[in-house]
Structure formats: C-alpha cells, structure tokens
Amino acid sequence: MDFLWSGLLVLLLLLPVLVAVYTWSLRRARRSGVRYSSLALVRDAEPGSSRMRRHLPFVLLLAALGSLVVAMARPVVILAVPTNQTTIILTIDVSGSMCSSDVPPSRLEAAEAAAAAFISSQSSSTRIGIVAFSSFAEVVQSPTNDQTALLNALHSLATGQRTAIGDGILASIDAISTVDPAVARSQTGSTPGTAPAPVPKGDYAPDIVVLLTDGASNTGTPPLDAAQQAADRGVRVYTIGFGTANGGARSPTCAPQFVGHEPGGGAFAGGRGGGGFASGIDVATLEQIAAVTGGTYYPAATASQLDSVFRNLPTNLIVEHQAAEISVVFVGLGALFAALAILLGRAWRPLP
16 A cells, blocks of 8 residues: 555654543543542442443544544555556667677577567557667657567667667657557656656556667666656566677677668767677666566576567566555544544443
C-alpha cells in the first residue's frame, strides 16, 4: 500500500499526545475522588469488566481518529489488470563498437538477428517500436503491429559515433507516449515541459523498453536521470549488456550496409575501422537503470545467449498495473469505530 499524500501521516503523532492527556486526566480524577473506608466494598460494588468499560470507548475513538488520518493521506493499492494491448520498444545501440566481431559476424548483425526473431514471435496484439541511438537517439519505427515494417526498419540500422544511453531511454518514452496517452513525453533541456506527478510505486504502465548496448554512455542525458523519468511514468526498462569483455578494444569494421553518416559529421567511425572505442560494458549503470524502473538486467556474451535473453523477456506476462484509492475503506472504519465509541460510552456511562 502506498499513499498519495503521505505527508499527512505525521498527524498520527497526535494519537500518543491524546493518550498522554487521557492518562493525565484519569490521574487527576483519582486525586479528587471520594474517600472510602474500605476498598473491598468498592471492588464488590464495581462490575468485573469496569476497567474495560472505562477505557474501551477511548481506544475506539483513537482507532477512529487514526483511520481518518490514514484516509486523509489517500492510501492506494496496486491492482494488476489484464491488458490485450502491450507496447515494447526495442532500443538498440548503434555506436561504432557494435561492429566488433567478437560476436560473429558482428555485434550489430547478431543483435538484429535476435531482435528479428523476437519480433516474429510476438502476437498481433503487441505493438513494437524501434529506437536506435549513438551520439543521439532516433525513433526508427514508431510502435506498430506491422511486423514487415518492423523488420525493414531493423535491417536499415546504420552505425554512428559515441553512445547516448540516456537519450535512447528518453526517445523510447516519447515513442510510447504516441500510443499510450497515460505516459507523458520526456523532458529535456530543449523541451522542459511540466514534470508529471510520479506514479505510485509499483504502478507500471503496460509498456516496456528493452535497451541493448555494448558499452558505456559517454554523451547526452545521464542514463540514471533518464531512467528516473521512465520510473516516474511507470515504464520499466529491461537492459541487456551485449558483447565480450574485451571485444570492443579491437578496431571494429562494419559491413558496408551498416555504415551511416550522422548529421553535421563525417562518416561514422565503425565504417572506417578507426580505434578509440571504449571497451567494457557499464554493468553497474545498466543494473541501476533496471532497478530504478522495475526492470531486469541481462548479460549476453554470445549470439545464443542474446537469443535466450529475448526469449525469456517477460513480455507474455505484461499486465496493466493501476492504482486504486481506498480512502473510503478507512473513512468507513473510522465512522464505525467512532459510532461504537459513542454507543458504548453512553451504554457504560457510570451513574451519577
């Protein structure tokens, strides 16, 4: 259970204060009471349950006040609702190091083959989009059920310079927002907009991002900042670290069909056989991205391992998580406790 206005729970601290005042008032009443010559006579005259009768109405009143405070904090529970419409964004690193041949014939070609098999295995009700990122991110194919269009877009990928993991996540959020109005567009320096209210913890959208990279982010939006935006929108990000530990240290060479040109720049590094690529996958960051958003990190060092990762993604278990406010339950409990306190107090009120 979560609370939309959790700050109001501080009012629960008033309950111990009320207990202290109640205890003080009882002690004061004892000091001003009538003196009896024999306590045994008093005990005989009192009913056996007098202590319970004296204090139970007050306890019920405390329970009523506590329930009303909890209701004011707007408690919510997360319900899993089956959905027949799922959106999956495949976010693929197309930096030059993806041309490395430690995963033959190259990392990029192996990633394309695994992604193509994944697309072909999905049901017709699943919308899939493709985002590619290097020094910037771009939606190559907006979410669609057209598998032919998806495969054509996948095979059109070309390499670029550098690695902007954060920008890839933000572009994936924007791709989802075009088909799911409940997911707000991302915020960047150029389009700040108004930040949406973060969804309650565990309130996930029926949309996921599968991000594949072979390196570490070295440009663009910080990955964890982008991951927080995804988490605020309930979008889970499943990350895949692809490639061997030292494979990126070799000068990669892309096949001609994978060489591209970025706007404002020269030929992409992968097609020129140039060095300078950072080797090693930033596992720590990928694990944090997954943890922040509610996803999972998967390592894959071979093409067969990558195929297995795609097959085991929880895409067939995706449900829509909705937050249901249950303030009315606590209001009802508060009213019930208050009514019982009043009724019992009047029924057990000692005679004057």
